[in-house]
Amino acid sequence: MSTTVQKGKFITIEGIEGVGKSSNVNLIADLIQKAGNQVVVTREPGGTPIAEAIRKVLLAEYDEEIFGQTELLLLYAARIQHVEHVIKPALAEGKWVVCDRFVDATYAYQGAGRGIPIEKIDSLHQWALGDFVPDCTIILDASPEIAFERIKKNRDLDRFEKEKIFFFQRIRQQYLQIAGRDKQRYRIVDASRPLKDVQDIIRGIIVNIF
Template identity: 45%
Template structure:
C-alpha cells in the first residue's frame, strides 16, 4: 500500500497542530484534491468513545499499560476502517496524531519505553508508517502557556511540565531515528513563519 500521501501531525500541547492541519489541507486542496482529515484517538465511533475515556477525568488513576492498550485499540479500528480504505483509494490522509504520539506520550511520558511501545506498533501495523510526519516542536513551557485558558484541560493537558519534557524528548528520539520521514518544524515561531516552513516542506517533498 502506498503511504506517500499519508501525513501525520505531532507535537506537545500548544504546538499549533490545528493551524498546521489547516495549512496542509489548503495546500492539498489548491492542487485539486480533497484530503481526508482525521484524528487520534478518534476517527471512528469506537475511537471517539475511547477518546472520551482517555481524555476525560473519570479515570485519572488509569495505568500506563491500560492507557497504551486503549490507544492502540482505537488505532486498530481507525486504521482498518478509515485510513487504509482511503489510502487504497488514492486519497490524501491527514491525521492529527498517530503512532508517534503513543511512542512519545506513553513510551516517553508514561515511562513505558519507546522501544516497548514500538513493539506493539510493529505487531499492529507491521512496517507501515506515514509518508511524512510534521513534528511541531517548541519549548514545553511556551506550549503550556499557549494552551492555558483555551478550555478545561483534559487528562493529558493536566499533567505536570516534566511529563511533557519526557514527551518532547521522546519525539526528538524518534526524529533522530527517522529523519527521512519526520520533519521538525520550529513551532515557537510566529504563525506565518510556521506556515511557510510547512509549505516549504510540502513543496520539497511532493512537487516532483
C-alpha cells in the first residue's frame, strides 16, 4: 500500500539589511523541528554550488558598472538552480523549507531599488518558475536608519549595503506595498522592536501555519 507524502510548507523571510533575518530564520527552523517536521534552511541568492558562485559575483565590487538588468538575470539564474535542485525536491519529500529572501527581494531591490519595471520581473518569473511562490512570507520592517546602525556595529559592508539611504527607503516601501496585495501570504513584523518581542510575534505566526 503506497502512502501519499504530505507536501511541506515554504516559508520565506524578507526585509532590508540589518533587520535580523538570519537570527529569525534559525528561530523559525527550530520551531518547525520542535513541531516534528523536517526542515531545510537556505538562502538567496545561493543554496546550491552554482547559485552560491553567482552570489559571490553579485556581492563583489568591480571597476565596471553592474546594471540592474544584469543583477536581475543573474538572480534568476541562481533562483532556478535553487528551486529545482533544493526547494521543490524538499517540499515534495514533505520537508519544510525556510529561506532567507526569495522572489519578493527581487521586486524590492531590482524593481524599486534599480528601477526595473515590475511587469518585466513578472514576465521573467512566470517564464522561469511559473506560479511558484512561498506559502508564507514574513517581512521584517524597520527604517533604514535603524537597520544600518545595527549593521555598522557587526560587519563590513558588501556592494548592496554601500548604497545610499534613499535606495533602501525605496526598497522598504516596495516591501510594504507588496505585502498589501496579499494579506493571506504576507505578515509584516515591526523589526525595530526588541528582539524578544519580534521573536514572540514570529512564534505566533508560525504556530498558526501548523
